[in-house]
Amino acid sequence: MFIRIQPDHPERTDEGARAVNAFDERRWRELEALSAEDATERLVAFNNEIAGQRNVLMVAFNSHFDTAFLDHLFRSQDRSWRELYHYFVLDLPSMAWSRGNRGLTGTSISTALGVDDEPHVANLHTGITGARLNARIYQALLARE
Numbered sequence: 615m616f617i618r619i620q621p622d623h624p625e626r627t628d629e630g631a632r633a634v635n636a637f638d639e640r641r642w643r644e645l646e647a648l649s650a651e652d653a654t655e656r657l658v659a660f661n662n663e664i665a666g667q668r669n670v671l672m673v674a675f676n677s678h679f680d681t682a683f684l685d686h687l688f689r690s691q692d693r694s695w696r697e698l699y700h701y702f703v704l705d706l707p708s709m710a711w712s713r714g715n716r717g718l719t720g721t722s723i724s725t726a727l728g729v730d731d732e733p734h735v736a737n738l739h740t741g742i743t744g745a746r747l748n749a750r751i752y753q754a755l756l757a758r759e
Contacts, residue, residue, distance in 0.1 A: 615660045616742035618647035619687070636736035654691045661698045669700050675720055675748050677705035706751050713755055720747055727754040 621627060624639040631637065648656065661670065674680040681703055684695035707718045710726075717723050724731045729750040732743040 620647035
């Protein structure tokens with residue numbers, strides 16, 4: 615699942631953050647970016663459809679970064695992202711490190727594992743490209759056993 619979330623205060627967006635994903639307030643409205651409320655509801659519905667009542671462990675490349683975003687989103691709706699995920703979060707660089715890979719960037723790990731990296735062009739770099747890279751890295755690390 616891929617959604618864009620329209621920030622409540624786009625004027626506060628850091629220029630570095632804009633550059634990473636080509637954020638433009640007007641463009642994101644045209645791409646039907648969701649409000650925080652709608653995004654939260656869509657995430658919960660997706661999780662319920664896929665996981666049901668099973669415990670789910672969040673796997674992320676930059677887990678502190680991703681959980682901070684989820685935490686902020688859910689708190690803005692008086693909810694907790696723990697509705698979706700177990701307390702523990704698995705970060706892929708730690709998993710790669712435990713398997714002998716000393717690179718800590720997505721590019722270095724994907725190169726070492728022989729998997730395609732994600733695009734490094736702002737308007738092509740989205741949450742889903744990162745999630746797909748995470749899945750490729752995770753699967754490659756599991757296959758190395």
